[in-house]
Amino acid sequence: MSLTPPGRFISLEGLDGAGKSTHLAWLTGQLAARGIDHLVTREPGGTPLGEKLRELLLHEAMHLETEALLMFAVRREHLAQVIEPALAQGRWVICDRFTDATYAYQVGGRGLDLTKFAALEQWVQGREGGLLQPDLTLLFDVPLEVSRARLAGARELDRFEREQDAFFERVRAAYHARAQASGGRLRVLDASQSVAQVQADLAAVLAELGVA
Ligand code: TYD
Numbered sequence: 001m002s003l004t005p006p007g008r009f010i011s012l013e014g015l016d017g018a019g020k021s022t023h024l025a026w027l028t029g030q031l032a033a034r035g036i037d038h039l040v041t042r043e044p045g046g047t048p049l050g051e052k053l054r055e056l057l058l059h060e061a062m063h064l065e066t067e068a069l070l071m072f073a074v075r076r077e078h079l080a081q082v083i084e085p086a087l088a089q090g091r092w093v094i095c096d097r098f099t100d101a102t103y104a105y106q107v108g109g110r111g112l113d114l115t116k117f118a119a120l121e122q123w124v125q126g127r128e129g130g131l132l133q134p135d136l137t138l139l140f141d142v143p144l145e146v147s148r149a150r151l152a153g154a155r156e157l158d159r160f161e162r163e164q165d166a167f168f169e170r171v172r173a174a175y176h177a178r179a180q181a182s183g184g185r186l187r188v189l190d191a192s193q194s195v196a197q198v199q200a201d202l203a204a205v206l207a208e209l210g211v212a
Contacts, residue, residue, distance in 0.1 A: 007087035008209065009133075011098040013175060014140030015168055016161045017150035018191045019198070023140060024096055026199055027206075031092060034211060039086045042096035044071055046078040058158040068106040072120045075099065079124070079132065099125065100137055100178050100186065105160065108174025109167045137182070138205065139175055140191035140198070144168050 012020050012027075024040070031038045045054040053074050057067060075098070086093050099121060106112050125132045142150075144165055151161055179186040189201050206212070 007090050008092045009083070009087060009095070009135050010092065011095045011100065011134040011137045012140065013097060013100050013104070013137055013186075014191060015142055015144070015147040015172055015175075017147035017154075018140035018142045019150070019195070020096060020140050022195060023138075023191070023198060023202060024094065027138075027202060028094055030203075030206060030211065031094070036092055036211065037090070038092035038094055039082070040094045040096070041078070041082055043078060043098055043101065044074040046074070046083075046095070047081045049077050050074040058160070061159075064106070064110045064112060067110070068102065068112055068117070068120070071102050071106065072124050076124045084132075095134070098134055098137070100139075100175065103178055104171045104174040108177075109160075109163065109171040111170070134185065136205070136209070137186045138202070139179055139186050139188045141172070141175070141188050142192045144172065146192045 010027075012024055014020050028038060028040055043050070044057050045051045053070055056062070057070055057074075062070075083093050083095070103114075103117065107114050107117055121131065147168060148165075151157065175186075176188070179188050187205055189198055189205075191198055193201075
């Protein structure tokens with residue numbers, strides 16, 4: 001259910017190295033070219049407090065449940081300070097990762113108990129009438145080898161990027177399961193294709209949103 005009119009809330013997801021940043025830049029360029037007022041933000045992060053917590057999340061060893069709870073704490077602040085005010089003003093919100101990442105990385109990757117997450121999600125995103133979540137989530141899907149190859153030689157890897165292959169296989173499988181159960185909210189894009197082909201696929205999704 002969409003609780004976010006009149007703005008649109010779009011999140012981007014995928015394995016590390018899927019090419020999210022490149023496609024995010026192209027997508028926001030398309031919105032800007034059409035004069036669509038939008039805000040670009042990210043998780044974990046998006047607020048001054050959230051960005052401080054991001055540093056800890058990416059680089060500081062911590063209990064796995066602390067990690068999960070901090071992801072939702074960052075999200076609570078982000079919704080209150082940034083996302084909900086922007087949507088209320090009718091702006092589009094383009095968010096680099098949101099709750100699907102928590103289900104993929106903390107539940108799928110880390111193996112934490114799914115049932116606890118529904119309660120956290122309800123706490124943080126529960127609004128009168130249902131859950132506040134993206135209207136659309138673009139899932140940039142790549143096989144693990146592609147993700148690994150793109151990360152190789154990149155800047156210093158963070159705590160997540162240094163995980164083993166099996167971790168990322170679980171993350172990817174969790175994303176696919178989320179997509180299947182999402183009733184069309186998550187759109188899987190084959191991000192192993194050329195950048196131009198992924199952009200063509202994205203253009204088709206934008207056209208469905210009335211951005212042509
Ligand atoms: P990422 O978008 O990959 O940042 P960058 O492109 O700058 O490396 O996000 C950082 C990491 O955070 C990524 O490895 C996934 C992880 N993450 C979670 O584990 N759970 C979450 O809920 C979110 C939002 C991110």
